[in-house]
Amino acid sequence: MLQTLRRYNTAWNFFKHLSEESFFGGGLDITNRCNLRCTHCYWWRQKKNPDLNDEQMIAFMKDLRRKGLKVIYLLGGEPLLRPNICAEAGKIFDFIMIFTNGTLGYPPVNNALYSLSIDGPERVHDKLRGKGIFKKVTNILDNQSTKVMIHITVCRSNRDHLKETVEHFVNRKNVRGIYFCFYCPSVVPGDKNTETIPLQERDDVIDEIVGYRRKYGEKIFFTDRVGYYLKTNGGVDRWNSLSKCITKKLFEFYAADGKYKYHCAYGAEAECKNCGCSQVPLMHAMQDRDLETCLMSYKDYWGMPYHDNFLFNAFVKYKIGQPG
Ligand code: SF4
Ligand code: SF4
Numbered sequence: 001m002l003q004t005l006r007r008y009n010t011a012w013n014f015f016k017h018l019s020e021e022s023f024f025g026g027g028l029d030i031t032n033r034c035n036l037r038c039t040h041c042y043w044w045r046q047k048k049n050p051d052l053n054d055e056q057m058i059a060f061m062k063d064l065r066r067k068g069l070k071v072i073y074l075l076g077g078e079p080l081l082r083p084n085i086c087a088e089a090g091k092i093f094d095f096i097m098i099f100t101n102g103t104l105g106y107p108p109v110n111n112a113l114y115s116l117s118i119d120g121p122e123r124v125h126d127k128l129r130g131k132g133i134f135k136k137v138t139n140i141l142d143n144q145s146t147k148v149m150i151h152i153t154v155c156r157s158n159r160d161h162l163k164e165t166v167e168h169f170v171n172r173k174n175v176r177g178i179y180f181c182f183y184c185p186s187v188v189p190g191d192k193n194t195e196t197i198p199l200q201e202r203d204d205v206i207d208e209i210v211g212y213r214r215k216y217g218e219k220i221f222f223t224d225r226v227g228y229y230l231k232t233n234g235g236v237d238r239w240n241s242l243s244k245c246i247t248k249k250l251f252e253f254y255a256a257d258g259k260y261k262y263h264c265a266y267g268a269e270a271e272c273k274n275c276g277c278s279q280v281p282l283m284h285a286m287q288d289r290d291l292e293t294c295l296m297s298y299k300d301y302w303g304m305p306y307h308d309n310f311l312f313n314a315f316v317k318y319k320i321g322q323p324g
Contacts, residue, residue, distance in 0.1 A: 007111045010070045010094035011302040017250060018287055025071035026252040027265050030085045034077040036101055038129045040195050049257035058088050060258045071095040080104040102137035106146035113303060114148040120158035120165050128157060147176040154205055155183035155195035170216050177300050179221035180209055182276020186269040196274060199232050206230050221300050225290040229281030239280050241272050246283055289320040
């Protein structure tokens with residue numbers, strides 16, 4: 001109960017940080033290990049320093065909390081290879097989001113939201129992640145009780161299969177909703193970035209996703225205003241460069257050895273001008289006080305009352321300075 005109140009309080013304070021563009025949260029690779037070898041993933045190909053051990057990792061997370069980091073993304077590798085660290089993070093931070101490939105279940109963690117990466121329908125998902133993985137992941141999802149967010153990274157391989165993927169998951173048991181980002185290419189020489197969809201081509205995909213929002217409502221975690229900030233004839237120019245991106249002001253990211261990584265989850269090699277992050281557009285939409293985006297964020301992301309509640313909506317309007 002106390003922790004839920006702490007999370008709510010932190011959620012309401014997010015506006016203050018957003019307005020001031022001040023430090024708020026971050027991400028931590030709690031392990032470099034992964035139990036999959038996805039073809040589109042650079043992670044397992046890179047040489048990395050050893051992970052901090054359990055004791056060091058817990059002490060490190062407590063230091064981050066003292067430093068002012070209130071919310072944290074637990075990343076990897078596959079974070080659930082260290083379930084004890086996930087559980088400890090739930091006690092330390094006000095809100096955590098665990099990004100998982102879904103093969104290891106969803107152990108209960110305080111104040112946690114699970115984000116399950118899905119690349120497409122079975123044939124697409126398995127082509128990228130390995131034979132049988134889709135069935136394994138969906139069986140696990142269906143046969144437990146935690147509600148999870150589905151995270152689709154739109155790329156060349158799945159661009160033409162979005163409708164099928166959305167239909168497959170949107171009303172599925174244990175799915176809270178679906179959110180999207182675009183594959184972010186890297187600037188490392190030799191990286192072919194064959195999954196990249198150029199900015200101009202993305203515009204149509206964004207319209208398609210906004211169409212799903214109109215059809216399926218709040219289960220699609222992507223508003224018109226978020227789409228606007230990803231489009232070439234919208235607001236993408238306002239943020240898609242290192243000098244302009246707001247992420248580095250609000251978030252810090254750390255590697256599994258405890259070293260500062262970079263100011264965004266994609267790391268130092270990300271090509272900002274073709275960035276496909278949907279969190280930055282979300283933050284801009286909230287800075288604009290777009291009511292639909294703010295309600296979506298509070299209900300879906302922060303896990304506040306999910307149903308359409310008059311009082312809740314009125315309070316959000318008051319909070320963002322809109323007439324009730
Ligand atoms: S599950 Fe994630 S970290 Fe692991 S190989 Fe696949 S994309 Fe990479
Ligand atoms: S790659 Fe990272 S720093 Fe660059 S624009 Fe995207 S979110 Fe911002």
